[in-house]
Every structure is written in C-alpha cells, then in structure tokens.
Amino acid sequence: MLLRLRLICLYLFSMLVTQVRMDEQKLICNTIDIKKTEDFERLHKCNIIVGHISITNVQIPAVITPTDIEEITDYLLVYRVHGLESLRSLFPNLVIIRGKDLLFDKYALIIYENLKLLNLGLVSLLRIQHGDVRIESNPLLCYTHTVNWLHILGNNTKQHYVLKNNKPPSFCAICILVNKKPETEEEAEFQPNCWDFEVPQNKLRNISYNSRECPTKCGFDACTITGNCCSRDCLSDCSTNACSLCANFMIDGKCTDACNPPYYQFNKRLCIGSDDCRSKGMIPFAGICTKNCPKNYQEIKTSNGQRSCTLNCTGNYVVETVEGLETLRDCKTLHGSLTIQLSETKSKIVNHLEEVFMNLKEITGYLKVTHSPQIVSLSFLRNLHSIGGNVLIDNHYALYIVNNIHMENIWSHNQKVAILKGFIYIHLNPRLCFEKILQLKSSLKQEQKITIQHSSPNSNGERIVCGEGVQVLNATVEDFNATAARIKVDIRSVEDMNVLLGYVHYYKEAPVRNVSMYDGRHGCGRDHWNTDVTINRNIRHVIKNLKPYTQYAYFVKTLSIIEFHWQIEAYSKIQYFRTLPSTPGPVGVIFYHSLTTTELVLHWWPPKNPNGVINKYMIYYEKVKEKILGETVKNFTASIKSKPKAPDCICMNLDTENSGAVPNEENFYNKNELTYDEALSNFVYVSRASTGTNKSFCIKKPKNTTEELNEILPVNATQNSTSSKSADINDKMNAKLGTERLLNYSRELELKSLAEQDTGIADYLIMKPLPICNLPFATVQHQLENSCKPQEYYEGFSVAGNYHSYILTGLQPEVTYRVSVRACVEGLRNACGPTSSILAETVSKSLANFFKQLKLY
Known part of the structure; x- marks a missing residue:
C-alpha cells in the first residue's frame, strides 16, 4: 500500500513538472493580422497567440499546412476569406479562445461573409471563456446548429451566440454520429454534436456528468x-x-x-x-x-x-482626442499646463474626461479650455483644488476659458479651486452666465476686480437667461406605472406666460442616487440624458418608453423666448423615481443534457427583459404522445405559439403587466400603429380645453353714474346736491370703476392662464393594470362586471430565481418530454411571464444497456 502511494505521488509530481516544461517550450506570438497570402506563414511559428487573429479580405493559399496554434487570448475574426472551405485546415489544434479583449467589446469568435466555407472544423475547440459568438452570412456553411455552443461558452447566463443567414440546416447532411453506436466511454456520454459530417464535438471533462467516481461535493x-x-x-x-x-x-x-x-x-x-x-x-x-x-x-x-x-506628469499637455487623454491617466499633480481643445464632436469624449481626470488634484501651470463645443461644464475636474499659475498665458492668465458655445457651468457644486497666481480670462461663452464667473473672485489669491477686460457680461451668457430671471421650478412625479411617469410642475404666473413656450424634461437611468445636472453632459447631445421637449404650456407631461423596475433621475426646465424684454427661466432640482415591475419576458434559450436513462439536466438563460427581480422559475414537463416525431413537433409548435388575430376593438384600459413589447424588444416602435392610436384617441376623446363647454369668463356690466349715485345717496340728497359735489362723486366713482375693471381683467387673465396650463389629469392618464378578481376562477361575465382579471395559476414546480439549471428525475427511458419554463418576478399577483418550451428525450434503451455493461450505474 505504501509503495502504491509513493508511485502515485511520483506520477503526479512528474505530471506537474511535465506541464510546466511543456508550457515553457511553447512558441508565443503577439497579435497577427492577415491581409495578404504571404501572411499565413506567420501562423506556423506560434502555439499561443497573445492578442487576436484576424483574417480579412484575403485569398487562401493553394497549399496550406495546418498550424499548431492551441490558444488565442483575445478573439478570432475570419471575414471574407476567399477559397476557405474549413477552418480545420488552419486551426485543427485550437483548444481555447480566452476573450481577454473582445472585438467591439463583445465578440470572441466572428465568422462572417465567407462564400466558400462549408463547415467550421474547429475540432479541438473546448471553451470560449469570455465574449459572444457571431457566425453570419456564410451561404454554404453547414453544421453550425450541430455544435453545442452553450457547452463551449463558459458563462451560459452572459455569453450568447448568433447563427444567421448561413445554409439552412434542412439542406445539410446529417452527421453520422447521430445513429452511430458508442464504441468508447467518451462516446457513451450520448453527444450527437459534430463539427462536420463525421467529426464529433469534444467536451471538457469537468462537465462529464457520468463521472460517478467523483464525490458529491465536486x-x-x-x-x-x-x-x-x-x-x-x-x-x-x-x-x-x-x-x-x-x-x-x-x-x-x-x-x-x-x-x-x-x-x-x-x-x-x-x-x-x-x-x-x-x-x-x-x-x-x-x-x-x-x-x-x-x-x-x-x-x-x-x-x-x-x-x-515612474509616473511622469510633467510638461504642457494638449488634449484634442480620446487618444491624447491616455498620457494623463493616473496623474494627481500635473507639473505643467493643460490645454483642452476638443476636435471630436461625435465621440462621447466627456465620459473619458471624467474617467482620466478622476484623480487630478493640482495643476502647477495654467488651465486653458477653448473651442470645445462638447463641454457643458468642467465638472470632470471634480477633484481639482488648485491652479498654481507658475506658467501663465500672455504672462497674466492662469484660467483661460474662451469660445465654448455650450458651456453652462464651471466647477462642480461646492467645489472651490484656488488660483494661486495669475488671473482669469473668460470670453465668448454664450451660455455661461456672468454671475457664475463672478463667483470665481473668492478663488483668486491676488485681490483684483474682475473687469470687462477679463470677463464681460456682453460676451458671456447672451444666449441664456441669467441673474434674477432664473427661478426654481418645482417638479414632482404625480403618477407612474411600469413604462411611463407623469411629471407635474407648478403653475406659472401670468407675466411668465408671455415668454413661456413649453418645457424640456431631462431623464436618465440612475442606479445610484448621485447624479449631477452636469455629469456626463455633452454639448452636442451625445450623452446619457434623454430629453422630451413639449411645445405647450401644460403643467403635466407623460414620459413614456421607460424600462420596468428601473430607477430614473429627472429634472425639468422651462423653454422660453430669449429675445424678449421680459426674460425668465426656471430649473427644477434633480429627483428620482422607480418604475413599477412588470411581467418578465420569456426565458432565453433552453437546452438539456441526458444525465442517465431516467434523468435530464435542464439549463436556461434568464429573460432578456426581467422587468423586475426574478424570484422563481416555474418548470412543468409532460410526456409527448408516441406519434411520428415530425407530426408531434408540428402539432406542439402550433400549440405553443400561435399568431394572435387582430383585435376587434381597442381596449382603452391598458394592462401594463401584459402590454406587449418594451423598448428593448423587437417591433416595439411601429410608427403606423402609433399614428393610428394617437389619431383614434384624439377622435374619441376631445380635450376639455378644445370644446365649447368651457366655463365662460364674464365681466359684470358696470352701472352708469346715475345708478351708482342712487344706490349711494338718498334721493333728496341727490336733488339738493350742488354741481361741485356731483363732480367730486363722479370722479370717485370713475376711479372705483376703473379699479374694478382692472381687477376683473387681471382675474380673467389668471383664469385663462390657469385653464391653459391645467387641463386636468384626464388628458394625461397613466394606465394601471386591472385588479385581481376576488372570485377564484372568475367567469368572463364576472370579470366584465367587476372590471377585474382572473388570478393566474401555474402548473409545475418552482425553482429559486438565482438558479438556472435543474435535474429532472424519475423519468422513463427513451421517452420524449415537453419541458416548459417561465420566469416570475416579485411584487405582482400574476407574476409569471410567457412560457418557453422544448422537446427533451431521455437516453435510449440500447444505450442504457451499454451503460450497464460498462457498470457506470
């Protein structure tokens, strides 16, 4: 026994040493881009590619030798390779694609538009560790659907594959492995997956469910x-x-x-x-x-x-592109000067500015920001606390901000940046209010007055309302559902109505409540803020197309006529709300593996649109009647999902829990349907503001002077009054009459303004789901009479929402089962989404007998 243990230890140690030596002897190469035929020779000098391999727009050599490449750390791209029939001729030994860096930050394997490609032939490929697979537009390519991609992809809940516009599987020959009897223990795992007509798909041994000799804890x-x-x-x-x-x-x-x-x-x-x-x-x-x-x-x-x-942040840096920012990453103190003059208007460079300058605290020279329409604020320098001014522009200026047409703010809220030496020069920023520039005076160590030479109210802020014209706008979320929210603002005064055109609603997803009005803002609109512009004066507005169970940040500003003698602008503070949960979408791809003759291992992807917190999955399975498989599949497919008929009526009470697509799903935006719905609702429902039934606003007809006198004075007094007293009384009455007319006119304007701004909630309804009927198994009549919907009851058993696999036991050998999975969310009565189903078959009886002979069970 002791001798046996020593032999085992010696064997394991030799395996370890051999593994290390073999790895040291492998040839390692960097990224290889093949764009001409001669470049193929570079592949034969490598075993491991540290980087990626891209083969694009090239003719395959007439005679090609298979390579010994076993590993690619990034991705593999094969695009428009002429004459290539199988990747087996190039990469027969490729075992793993790690996906450390991905193409388009998404793909690890891309096979695209190869006209002569017949099969993939990656016969040794076991794992794509990170990233997705996209195999598309290869017209002659077969055996893409016979590969178990879910087995190759390491993370089944995050990695996906797309097989599109290749040769239809029905036009491809069936690989001989489907009906082949197993000859080895590996083949006994019942895997009819293949790379071509006769080459099986190998699998990683740690997924071998037949390794019964391993302890349960493994x-x-x-x-x-x-x-x-x-x-x-x-x-x-x-x-x-x-x-x-x-x-x-x-x-x-x-x-x-x-x-x-x-x-x-x-x-x-x-x-x-x-x-x-x-x-x-x-x-x-x-x-x-x-x-x-x-x-x-x-x-x-x-x-x-x-x-x-060692970190080197010394010099005069000029940032014009995203690439130019990399030289400043990790800098805390910049020993020199910084000039920002952005030339890329289409890139989201502001996000990169926030990332690179996250740690910058000090600039010893000057800061210059000019000709950068993307910049709305300097908030990306949120940790900057001093500008030294050791080097000055024109020997005078340490902070130079000129010609930034969309800049509205300088520093972040409550941020103080000390200018130790030098002065400021801020001009030609049409959206930067002069009042915000004056706030910089406390940052100047050299006590000087900000003059027109340094900064002028005539060259800053002329395209925006500033000063006392900026007011606080109170905005609240009045109501919301899973996909929409109604925002309400305060009534504006009659004077404000003279210049008010409408409102602009800004909103964005905000998982954390730390959003600033200027964070991530891009002057050219290429940021994460969504905007709804309403050219009407109604105080209510409905933001639509929101994601269920998602937290949003929002603020509102007025849209006013700028070139007017009365200028007014108002902003609301940033506030937050979370939409309601909704029923989830269908689960992703469902797949299975035959564990034994009576067990199936079921796997599924979570829904693409969970619409809430998935707290469980409902699983149901049943035997399929023993008919011809083709007929069974046909009937089953028809029973699973049938195309709905066009509705006979338009239901005005929208059930948001079952209201169809959400913004991420296909066919969500149907312009014709939206136009039809809008036109129909305008036809059926007429706004009270546009009808003739509005309350009329009347001015009481004034009485004449004689009538007023008769009411105020006795008759005798009137007859005996002198003409002078009559004149005095007439003057008083005329003044009183003028005051009343003015008050009536002002009251009329206020009522008209109120009626124009507040037409009522009826014009901005937020649809809510119908309540659940109190009566179990409620009839249709009961539902109609009580405006409710029945409680749904789901067959099967539940699995916790954090699990995406389950072992079905107690099945019968060689039987086809219909297995259905649906996701359910927290917080709803009818909480489960639509059903997704597959046909799963247990191991055949002949294979079960083979297992018994191998004594695996």
Missing part, C-alpha cells in the same frame, strides 16, 4: 484519481493541483483566478515573479509584466541596473 467538476475535487479555476481534468487547461491564470502549473503579489501577469495567461519577468527583458509594473512603460510613465534604471516605471 458537483459537476472533475476530480483526481484519489477523489480530490479539481479547482474551480480548472477547465478540464486535473492531477493533484496541476490542470491541463486553466480558466484564468497559471502559477507553477497550478490554476488561480488572479495574479496576486508578488506575482505579475505575463502574456495574459501566466503569473510569474519579478525576477522571471526581468529575465525575459521586461518590466514588472502595476501587476503586469510589460515590455514598455505606459504612456504617462517614464522608464528609469535603479542603482542595481534594473528597469522600472
């Missing part, structure tokens, strides 16, 4: 021959702590999820020490073994001759 992970579970960071089989394929990084043959000190990342896949890094002629820095220092770092040599990197 779950679906593999184990060593001694029964120890493999590490979670191991993608394949293992021996002790050695793994043939690591998920993230490898340290001395062992898998790990990250390179923690004193180790450094090397080639995006290994963790090595600092001495090993330097022995390769590289620099250990910031957890990475790199060839060169980053752009904003300077390479230096220590006293013992070792290379290292």
Whole structure:
C-alpha cells in the first residue's frame, strides 16, 4: 500500500513538472493580422497567440499546412476569406479562445461573409471563456446548429451566440454520429454534436456528468484519481493541483483566478515573479509584466541596473482626442499646463474626461479650455483644488476659458479651486452666465476686480437667461406605472406666460442616487440624458418608453423666448423615481443534457427583459404522445405559439403587466400603429380645453353714474346736491370703476392662464393594470362586471430565481418530454411571464444497456 502511494505521488509530481516544461517550450506570438497570402506563414511559428487573429479580405493559399496554434487570448475574426472551405485546415489544434479583449467589446469568435466555407472544423475547440459568438452570412456553411455552443461558452447566463443567414440546416447532411453506436466511454456520454459530417464535438471533462467516481461535493467538476475535487479555476481534468487547461491564470502549473503579489501577469495567461519577468527583458509594473512603460510613465534604471516605471506628469499637455487623454491617466499633480481643445464632436469624449481626470488634484501651470463645443461644464475636474499659475498665458492668465458655445457651468457644486497666481480670462461663452464667473473672485489669491477686460457680461451668457430671471421650478412625479411617469410642475404666473413656450424634461437611468445636472453632459447631445421637449404650456407631461423596475433621475426646465424684454427661466432640482415591475419576458434559450436513462439536466438563460427581480422559475414537463416525431413537433409548435388575430376593438384600459413589447424588444416602435392610436384617441376623446363647454369668463356690466349715485345717496340728497359735489362723486366713482375693471381683467387673465396650463389629469392618464378578481376562477361575465382579471395559476414546480439549471428525475427511458419554463418576478399577483418550451428525450434503451455493461450505474 505504501509503495502504491509513493508511485502515485511520483506520477503526479512528474505530471506537474511535465506541464510546466511543456508550457515553457511553447512558441508565443503577439497579435497577427492577415491581409495578404504571404501572411499565413506567420501562423506556423506560434502555439499561443497573445492578442487576436484576424483574417480579412484575403485569398487562401493553394497549399496550406495546418498550424499548431492551441490558444488565442483575445478573439478570432475570419471575414471574407476567399477559397476557405474549413477552418480545420488552419486551426485543427485550437483548444481555447480566452476573450481577454473582445472585438467591439463583445465578440470572441466572428465568422462572417465567407462564400466558400462549408463547415467550421474547429475540432479541438473546448471553451470560449469570455465574449459572444457571431457566425453570419456564410451561404454554404453547414453544421453550425450541430455544435453545442452553450457547452463551449463558459458563462451560459452572459455569453450568447448568433447563427444567421448561413445554409439552412434542412439542406445539410446529417452527421453520422447521430445513429452511430458508442464504441468508447467518451462516446457513451450520448453527444450527437459534430463539427462536420463525421467529426464529433469534444467536451471538457469537468462537465462529464457520468463521472460517478467523483464525490458529491465536486458537483459537476472533475476530480483526481484519489477523489480530490479539481479547482474551480480548472477547465478540464486535473492531477493533484496541476490542470491541463486553466480558466484564468497559471502559477507553477497550478490554476488561480488572479495574479496576486508578488506575482505579475505575463502574456495574459501566466503569473510569474519579478525576477522571471526581468529575465525575459521586461518590466514588472502595476501587476503586469510589460515590455514598455505606459504612456504617462517614464522608464528609469535603479542603482542595481534594473528597469522600472515612474509616473511622469510633467510638461504642457494638449488634449484634442480620446487618444491624447491616455498620457494623463493616473496623474494627481500635473507639473505643467493643460490645454483642452476638443476636435471630436461625435465621440462621447466627456465620459473619458471624467474617467482620466478622476484623480487630478493640482495643476502647477495654467488651465486653458477653448473651442470645445462638447463641454457643458468642467465638472470632470471634480477633484481639482488648485491652479498654481507658475506658467501663465500672455504672462497674466492662469484660467483661460474662451469660445465654448455650450458651456453652462464651471466647477462642480461646492467645489472651490484656488488660483494661486495669475488671473482669469473668460470670453465668448454664450451660455455661461456672468454671475457664475463672478463667483470665481473668492478663488483668486491676488485681490483684483474682475473687469470687462477679463470677463464681460456682453460676451458671456447672451444666449441664456441669467441673474434674477432664473427661478426654481418645482417638479414632482404625480403618477407612474411600469413604462411611463407623469411629471407635474407648478403653475406659472401670468407675466411668465408671455415668454413661456413649453418645457424640456431631462431623464436618465440612475442606479445610484448621485447624479449631477452636469455629469456626463455633452454639448452636442451625445450623452446619457434623454430629453422630451413639449411645445405647450401644460403643467403635466407623460414620459413614456421607460424600462420596468428601473430607477430614473429627472429634472425639468422651462423653454422660453430669449429675445424678449421680459426674460425668465426656471430649473427644477434633480429627483428620482422607480418604475413599477412588470411581467418578465420569456426565458432565453433552453437546452438539456441526458444525465442517465431516467434523468435530464435542464439549463436556461434568464429573460432578456426581467422587468423586475426574478424570484422563481416555474418548470412543468409532460410526456409527448408516441406519434411520428415530425407530426408531434408540428402539432406542439402550433400549440405553443400561435399568431394572435387582430383585435376587434381597442381596449382603452391598458394592462401594463401584459402590454406587449418594451423598448428593448423587437417591433416595439411601429410608427403606423402609433399614428393610428394617437389619431383614434384624439377622435374619441376631445380635450376639455378644445370644446365649447368651457366655463365662460364674464365681466359684470358696470352701472352708469346715475345708478351708482342712487344706490349711494338718498334721493333728496341727490336733488339738493350742488354741481361741485356731483363732480367730486363722479370722479370717485370713475376711479372705483376703473379699479374694478382692472381687477376683473387681471382675474380673467389668471383664469385663462390657469385653464391653459391645467387641463386636468384626464388628458394625461397613466394606465394601471386591472385588479385581481376576488372570485377564484372568475367567469368572463364576472370579470366584465367587476372590471377585474382572473388570478393566474401555474402548473409545475418552482425553482429559486438565482438558479438556472435543474435535474429532472424519475423519468422513463427513451421517452420524449415537453419541458416548459417561465420566469416570475416579485411584487405582482400574476407574476409569471410567457412560457418557453422544448422537446427533451431521455437516453435510449440500447444505450442504457451499454451503460450497464460498462457498470457506470
């Protein structure tokens, strides 16, 4: 027994040493872009690609030798390669695509528009660790649907694949593996997946559900021959702590999820020490073994001759593009000056400004911002506290802000930036109010008066309302549902109505309540704020097309006539609201694996639109009658989803929980349907403001002077009064009459203004779902009489919302089952979404007998 243990230990140690040596002997290459035929030779010199491989617009060589490439750390792109029939001729040994950096930040494998491609042929591919797959517009390509992509993709809830516009599977031959009897233990796993007509799809061994010799605690992970579970960071089989394929990084043959000190990342896949890094002629820095220092770092040599990197933020920096920002990343003190003069109007450069300048606290020279229409505020310099002024513009100015047509604000709220030396020069900023410039006086260390030479009210703020004309606008969310919210503002005065055109509603998704009015704002509109402009004076407005169960930030501003003798503008504070939950969309792709003759492992993707917190999944399964499979599928498909008929009427009470598509779903925006709905509602419902039934506003007819006198004075007094007294009384009565006329006129204007601004809630209804009927299994008549909907009852059993797999047990061998899954959210009575179903078949009886012969059960 002791001898046996020694032999096992010796074997495991030899495996570990062999693994390390084999990895050291592999040829490592950087990114390879193939754009001409001669470039194919570069592939034959590599085993591991640290970067990506892109093969685009090129003719395949007449004679091509298969490569020995086993691993790609980023992505593989094959686009318009002429003459290529199978990737097996290029990458027969490719095992893993790690997806460290993705194409378009999304894709790890892209096969697109290859006219002669017949099959994929990636016969050794086991895992695409990160990123999606897109195989599209290859007209002759077969066997895309016979590959179990969900098995290859490591994270089934986040990674997806698209197979589109390739050769229809019905026009492709069936691979011979479907009816082939298993000859080995691997084939006995019942996997009719193939890469082409005769090549099966290999699978990672840690997903082998037939590894019954592993302890229960290992779950679906593999184990060593001694029964120890493999590490979670191991993608394949293992021996002790050695793994043939690591998920993230490898340290001395062992898998790990990250390179923690004193180790450094090397080639995006290994963790090595600092001495090993330097022995390769590289620099250990910031957890990475790199060839060169980053752009904003300077390479230096220590006293013992070792290379290292030090932060270098010295010089006069000019930022014009996103690329120019990288030289300033990580800078806390900029020893020099900063000029921002943005030339890219179409990019979301403001977001990059906030990211790069997150830590900048001090500029020793000057700050110059000019000709940058994208900038609305300097809030991206939120941590800046001083401008030294050691170097000045024209020997005088430390803060220079000129010709920024959309700038509305300078610093963030409550931010104080001290200008230690020099002065300010701020001109030609038409939306920057002069009052905000005057607030900078307290930041100047040199007590000087801000004169017209430094900043002028005539060259700043002339295109916006400033000063006393800016008022506070009170806005509140009056009502909301899952996809809409009604915003209400205060009534404006009659004087304000002379220049008021309407309102602008700003809103954006805000998971955290830390939004500022100027955060992320882009002068050319390329930011995350959505705007609704209403050219009417109604105090109510409904924001539509919102996402269910999502928190939003919003504020409102008035839209006024600027070129007018009476200027008024008003802003509301930023406030928040969360939309109501709604029934979720259907679950994503459902797939299964035959575990035993009586068990199926069911997997599914969560809904694309959860519309709330998924608290459970309802699973239901039943046997399909033993008919011809084609007929069964046909009938089953028809029963699952039938195309709804056109409605005979328009239901005015919209049920938001079952109201169809949400903004992210296809066919949501139907212009013709929206136009029809709007026209119909305008025809049926006539606004009270436009009818002739409005209350008329009348001015009481004034009495003449004689009538007034008769009411005030006795008859005798009137007859005996002198002409002078009559004249005095007439003057008083005329003054009183004029005052009453003025009051009546003002009252009439106020009533008209109120009627124009507030037409009532009826014009801005927020539809709410019908309540649940109190009567169980309510009849249609009961529903109509009580304006309610019945309680839904769901068949099957529930699985917690944080699980996306389940093992169905107690099934019968060689039987087809109809399995249905639906998602349910918290907070609703009828909480479950539509059903998604598949047909799943247990292992055949002949295969069960084969398992018994192998004594696997």
